[in-house]
Amino acid sequence: MSDVAVTALCDIYPDRVDALAGPVAEASRIKPRAFTDYRAMIDARSAYDALIIPTSMITHGIIALDALRAGIYTAIEVGGAASLEECWALVRASEEHGAPLMMLENCCYGRRELLVTNLARQGQFGRLMHCRGGYAHNLSELLVEEHDNNRHMRIYNYMGRNGDIYPTHGLGPYAKLLDINKGNRMVSLVSMASKSRGLPLWISENKGPGHPFAKTDFTQGDVITTAIRCANGELILLTHDTQLPRPYSRAGLVQGTKGIWIESDIGKDDEPPLHFRRMGMLHIEGKSPMAHDRPNLRELWEPASNYLAEYEHPLWREYLEAQGNGVNAISAGMDTIMLRAMIDGIREGRAPIDVYDAAAWMSITCLSEESIQAGSASVAIPDFTSGKWIERKKEAGKYSLD
Amino acid sequence: MSDVAVTALCDIYPDRVDALAGPVAEASRIKPRAFTDYRAMIDARSAYDALIIPTSMITHGIIALDALRAGIYTAIEVGGAASLEECWALVRASEEHGAPLMMLENCCYGRRELLVTNLARQGQFGRLMHCRGGYAHNLSELLVEEHDNNRHMRIYNYMGRNGDIYPTHGLGPYAKLLDINKGNRMVSLVSMASKSRGLPLWISENKGPGHPFAKTDFTQGDVITTAIRCANGELILLTHDTQLPRPYSRAGLVQGTKGIWIESDIGKDDEPPLHFRRMGMLHIEGKSPMAHDRPNLRELWEPASNYLAEYEHPLWREYLEAQGNGVNAISAGMDTIMLRAMIDGIREGRAPIDVYDAAAWMSITCLSEESIQAGSASVAIPDFTSGKWIERKKEAGKYSLD
Numbered sequence: 001m002s003d004v005a006v007t008a009l010c011d012i013y014p015d016r017v018d019a020l021a022g023p024v025a026e027a028s029r030i031k032p033r034a035f036t037d038y039r040a041m042i043d044a045r046s047a048y049d050a051l052i053i054p055t056s057m058i059t060h061g062i063i064a065l066d067a068l069r070a071g072i073y074t075a076i077e078v079g080g081a082a083s084l085e086e087c088w089a090l091v092r093a094s095e096e097h098g099a100p101l102m103m104l105e106n107c108c109y110g111r112r113e114l115l116v117t118n119l120a121r122q123g124q125f126g127r128l129m130h131c132r133g134g135y136a137h138n139l140s141e142l143l144v145e146e147h148d149n150n151r152h153m154r155i156y157n158y159m160g161r162n163g164d165i166y167p168t169h170g171l172g173p174y175a176k177l178l179d180i181n182k183g184n185r186m187v188s189l190v191s192m193a194s195k196s197r198g199l200p201l202w203i204s205e206n207k208g209p210g211h212p213f214a215k216t217d218f219t220q221g222d223v224i225t226t227a228i229r230c231a232n233g234e235l236i237l238l239t240h241d242t243q244l245p246r247p248y249s250r251a252g253l254v255q256g257t258k259g260i261w262i263e264s265d266i267g268k269d270d271e272p273p274l275h276f277r278r279m280g281m282l283h284i285e286g287k288s289p290m291a292h293d294r295p296n297l298r299e300l301w302e303p304a305s306n307y308l309a310e311y312e313h314p315l316w317r318e319y320l321e322a323q324g325n326g327v328n329a330i331s332a333g334m335d336t337i338m339l340r341a342m343i344d345g346i347r348e349g350r351a352p353i354d355v356y357d358a359a360a361w362m363s364i365t366c367l368s369e370e371s372i373q374a375g376s377a378s379v380a381i382p383d384f385t386s387g388k389w390i391e392r393k394k395e396a397g398k399y400s401l402d
Numbered sequence: 403m404s405d406v407a408v409t410a411l412c413d414i415y416p417d418r419v420d421a422l423a424g425p426v427a428e429a430s431r432i433k434p435r436a437f438t439d440y441r442a443m444i445d446a447r448s449a450y451d452a453l454i455i456p457t458s459m460i461t462h463g464i465i466a467l468d469a470l471r472a473g474i475y476t477a478i479e480v481g482g483a484a485s486l487e488e489c490w491a492l493v494r495a496s497e498e499h500g501a502p503l504m505m506l507e508n509c510c511y512g513r514r515e516l517l518v519t520n521l522a523r524q525g526q527f528g529r530l531m532h533c534r535g536g537y538a539h540n541l542s543e544l545l546v547e548e549h550d551n552n553r554h555m556r557i558y559n560y561m562g563r564n565g566d567i568y569p570t571h572g573l574g575p576y577a578k579l580l581d582i583n584k585g586n587r588m589v590s591l592v593s594m595a596s597k598s599r600g601l602p603l604w605i606s607e608n609k610g611p612g613h614p615f616a617k618t619d620f621t622q623g624d625v626i627t628t629a630i631r632c633a634n635g636e637l638i639l640l641t642h643d644t645q646l647p648r649p650y651s652r653a654g655l656v657q658g659t660k661g662i663w664i665e666s667d668i669g670k671d672d673e674p675p676l677h678f679r680r681m682g683m684l685h686i687e688g689k690s691p692m693a694h695d696r697p698n699l700r701e702l703w704e705p706a707s708n709y710l711a712e713y714e715h716p717l718w719r720e721y722l723e724a725q726g727n728g729v730n731a732i733s734a735g736m737d738t739i740m741l742r743a744m745i746d747g748i749r750e751g752r753a754p755i756d757v758y759d760a761a762a763w764m765s766i767t768c769l770s771e772e773s774i775q776a777g778s779a780s781v782a783i784p785d786f787t788s789g790k791w792i793e794r795k796k797e798a799g800k801y802s803l804d
Contacts, residue, residue, distance in 0.1 A: 129599065130643075192629040193637065222531045227778065232597075245687040247702055257599050260646070296539075377779075378777050
């Protein structure tokens with residue numbers, strides 16, 4: 001990105017800062033200032049326009065809070081909150097110091113998620129009733145390897161905790177679609193967990209009894225479902241599923257009074273064209289095919305890719321035209337588009353995924369833990385807008401998800 | 403079935419009895435006795451070996467109770483219970499009078515459900531952690547038409563009620579797979595409902611404002627999810643989704659420490675071979691394909707039909723051999739196999755889906771209503787075996803689902 005420079009770097013490990021300084025200087029055409037204490041980097045705020053905080057799930061909130069209190073435009077990586085107070089603190093700091101917080105939830109800018117968003121915004125599904133999303137990704141090997149070889153502590157979240165500890169990939173796109181915090185809000189949830197077996201089984205079978213984690217008690221349920229009720233009566237269902245051998249999925253579903261879309265990655269991997277399966281399947285009343293020989297089983301699925309020509313989101317249309325490659329782009333693209341959304345936000349002083357979204361989405365983690373510990377009790381989700389959701393207006397900007 | 407005769411008939415509407423008497427006599431080679439009062443039919447119990455009660459969801463329990471109390475082998479159609487007391491009454495009547503009750507849950511004998519059962523029983527999924535099922539079937543037109551033209555009152559369940567009113571198609575196969583009532587049991591559930599919009603919308607758009615139901619308040623949520631916790635720590639998720647335009651699905655999923663299967667009907671309707679899509683997709687660790695170019699996204703789906711040659715259930719192998727048609731049989735077959743299971747049960751004095759199964763499965767309906775009315779409260783599921791589930795032994799018979 002020729003209009004962007006990384007002017008400062010911080011990592012608690014000096015060797016990482018050293019290793020990154022050269023490549024970053026080359027890409028940014030300027031030598032970055034280097035820090036190993038994030039507070040020093042915050043103090044040097046004249047050196048940059050905004051901070052990206054991609055630290056761990058249990059540190060990015062703490063660092064973001066200090067950054068917001070210093071009035072810095074703050075972008076944070078995804079992850080759930082450990083307490084409601086952490087969410088409230090981010091909201092109050094952003095409000096008090098006039099500093100936007102943006103959550104870098106790349107899945108909100110995914111090609112299929114934006115195709116579905118565009119279809120929904122143009123009324124193709126009718127009135128929305130139900131959305132599903134999730135994070136189904138077998139992390140067993142990764143959790144151990146990144147701990148052992150990369151000073152990465154994510155696996156500690158699987159000891160002691162038990163809840164949807166990574167809710168935003170599955171929730172973000174559909175929270176935006178359901179107008180959460182702008183005309184709607186999430187009011188309550190219930191979570192339920194299966195027992196925890198996958199991770200210790202993988203470790204014992206693949207790392208042997210001598211591995212430091214071989215005798216660890218893991219508490220995080222292998223599969224966790226969370227049902228969320230919205231103020232306007234919609235039902236959201238989330239899944240967290242990261243310790244069992246299974247194909248990756250974000251478990252998407254959008255259902256309304258006129259149609260339904262489901263994520264579907266189940267084609268063969270070499271089946272052309274790739275976007276056929278990666279856009280999912282849908283049925284839209286009055287448009288999609290019907291079976292004529294089965295009186296009460298008439299609706300049929302069709303590939304959502306059939307609607308790309310008409311309903312591709314403008315952000316993706318632009319991106320693919322710039323790439324000159326309209327078929328296979330799926331994941332790199334959403335990161336790029338999201339980062340451009342952030343840069344636009346820094347310039348305009350706004351955040352398309354703002355502090356209220358971040359607080360609400362992150363709160364699902366500690367609330368799902370609370371619900372599970374209380375025997376799947378129904379727990380209230382705070383209104384982090386303090387009532388403003390009733391009147392908050394949607395934004396029109398190019399990168400807006402409203 | 404040359405070894406079976408229908409020797410008596412009962413319907414509250416005399417014209418229906420009259421219309422059926424001829425065809426039944428021809429098929430059974432004997433003139434059936436005819437009744438319009440079910441109590442009279444129960445009193446004539448020497449006329450038959452067993453009763454099938456396929457009346458409505460809110461009458462079959464009442465009639466079954468009278469039949470059990472008369473010591474009759476009783477088979478009932480599927481459907482949920484209106485109260486826990488109804489479930490207990492069936493259990494106590496069956497125990498006290500030594501009369502088996504069998505629930506005619508045909509989906510338990512579906513080809514793909516039995517393929518998955520066979521795969522699971524032979525350890526292909528490892529230790530089971532999570533199952534999903536549901537009833538996703540757009541009934542809007544059917545509910546109105548059957549009421550207006552066929553004296554069928556099912557639509558009244560959509561007024562006043564709000565819960566999973568038809569849980570057994572989705573629950574039955576997986577309750578058996580998880581050994582519910584024989585070594586395991588369902589201990590608690592939470593349900594959440596979306597608002598209710600689909601049915602009145604369909605009626606107003608298709609039947610006009612003059613239709614008797616055009617101004618009815620429907621209460622049944624369009625989409626209802628129910629999470630069930632099992633004594634051994636497994637998590638079951640059910641969906642009820644019958645008022646929105648969407649393709650049919652029973653939303654099946656079976657997941658364990660070594661693999662996962664999902665129902666999948668998303669191929670094109672004319673895609674050959676039909677069983678490719680109708681058997682669903684799976685991933686089994688160590689057997690299914692892996693992607694080599696994506697380090698942390700390696701597991702791939704493959705068609706479950708790949709496993710038919712080795713893991714087709716013996717009941718289906720026999721059925722398909724008798725049919726001389728191994729490809730397209732799917733629905734008719736499961737009804738036939740289920741009825742043969744019932745006939746075997748009548749002869750042997752047993753029920754492969756017995757009164758404890760029926761009570762537990764039917765109880766999900768009134769418990770989901772209770773949970774929703776109490777704001778998605780966690781509610782206990784009774785142990786209808788009164789503790790016997792801890793020691794109850796699996797049965798070996800040909801039609802056993804244990």
